[in-house]
Amino acid sequence: MDKSIPLGRTKRHASARARREAWVFLALALPNIVLIAFFTYRPLLLNMYYSTLDWTLGSMDAVVVGLGNYVEFFTSGDAEEVLSITAIFTVATVGGALVLGLLVALVLNKKVPGATLARSAVFAPYVLSGVGVGLVWLFIFDPVYGALSWVLRGIGLASPQWINDPNLALVMLIIVYVWKNLGYCAVVYLAGLQSLPKDVMEAASLDGAGAFRRFWLVSFPLLSPTTFFLLITSLLSSLQAFDIIKIMTPTGNGTGTLIFEAYLQAFGAYNRAGYSAAISVVLFVVLLAMTGMQLRFVERKVHYS
Template sequence: MVVTHSAARGTGSLPAPPPKKHHSARVRREAWVFLALALPNLLLIAFFTYRPLLVNMYYSTLDWTLGSTDATVVGLGNYLEFFTSGDAGSVLGTTAVFTLATVGGSMILGLAVAVALNQKIPGRTVARSAVFAPYVLSGVGVGMVWLFIFDPVYGVLSWVLRGVGLASPQWINDPNLSLLMVIIVYVWKNLGYCAIVYLAGLQSMPQDVLEAAALDGAGPIRRFFLVVFPLLSPTTFFLLITSLLSSLQAFDIIKIMTPTGNGTGTLIFEAYLQAFGAYNRAGYSAAISVVLFVLLLVMTGLQLRFVERKVHYA
């Protein structure tokens, strides 16, 4: 009997096939395509964002007058001066009040407006456009218009108050009223942004959940606080981060309505006054800017670490 070669091998294991080279070649090709598309943007971000950030950190260690060719290295001296001076408490307190008031006011009023605009009422498309319009307007133009409204002598508000026999408050001269004035204008400008984002969240709400809550006997108020608002937690979390970052960096309206920072000296505006005001202290201004950057970084990290735990993603 003749035994063939294939039968002599029996049922032993066969060697593994060689790896396919075309798969690895495709991966390398996709990696090169990704680098070709992403590298220019990454270089631009590195040059125009991270490089100025690092340069500003270096400037914060200098005692440098803007426009001067000489600078003295002081290390952490500018930071120590800021935190040990009497201005630190005032600036940080004003920043905290402005941020909490503008973020809270914009989000609360924005949610209320979004609920109203989500109803089937005539002209709601026009109303939505009117609510969102201030957000896309220039902050300089908005500040100039509202400055005319709040002017205690020639303003529209003073004219209305005089018509009913009341004196106009000194919005511009009183530091407390100046801060309140800027907060009102900033909330008015950013109200539409929060309203539109909340409206998008309301329109994407699962209707079967709302119908089930209604069948269980929950009224409109209970449905809102027990069903609607928890389902809006991803939207609220997004608005909390974006509004907080925007408020901490608010500058244009404050600059136009209170050029000297009378009661409105937030961190970013104080940095501007120190560098381009009467002091020309560029190094000290850079230190305040770094403090603002660290504050933004810490607050964003805390929100991502703790606040996001309470977000319910459907």
């Protein structure tokens, strides 16, 4: 007796199963899709619309100016200053956190007493509130009452005007932001170092490679996926840094990155919501372009095996 299942019935069962799986997927994913659309894409589209308006925050009237806000931003001289500050801050903070984080990870990778406590201490600043970090470091850098000025006076030196000097204010922010984020880079790099294949490292050692050559020619290339991940996440984080900048330099003073300039234009003395929205769109385009370039070009140099 032939007990084989007819082909048509098999296809119907497969089709019914596929429909059930599709409904289950839709039921699980739809709430998240709705929330993302409402709280992410809807504000993004509204912000793009607001960027075409000459609108004062709080006013009931707005005038459509099209691309006028963008033209004003790129022709008034604001763009050169803001983009320069953003580039300097981003490159310095990302590069500093990656380099120092890798060096700290190499130290923490040693099996010595107290290593766990040291790892926790290094990572702690990353999870602290940016407002709290900014307030503490604002006291440290205070040219009159700060801890740093007290140390400098003890060796006969005057404290620089960190807060009042636009150039030093940016340096101050870079130092604080690197200090806060290097623990994150160090922990991620440490995880990467501990996952390196031991047989490869032992083979390099048997071939006579010293510690530096083993790191530069073996370990560092194998860490390229970790570096690539940190490069993207740190870059996006630095471009969106706000809390520490707001606390330490509330009026800008040479620290007006794109996101902070957008805040100052909307909620500072100008109340120019439309112009602020245009700057926010520029920031969005920069974030999108930087991420796309990294995925397109930088990932080619990543070794996943």
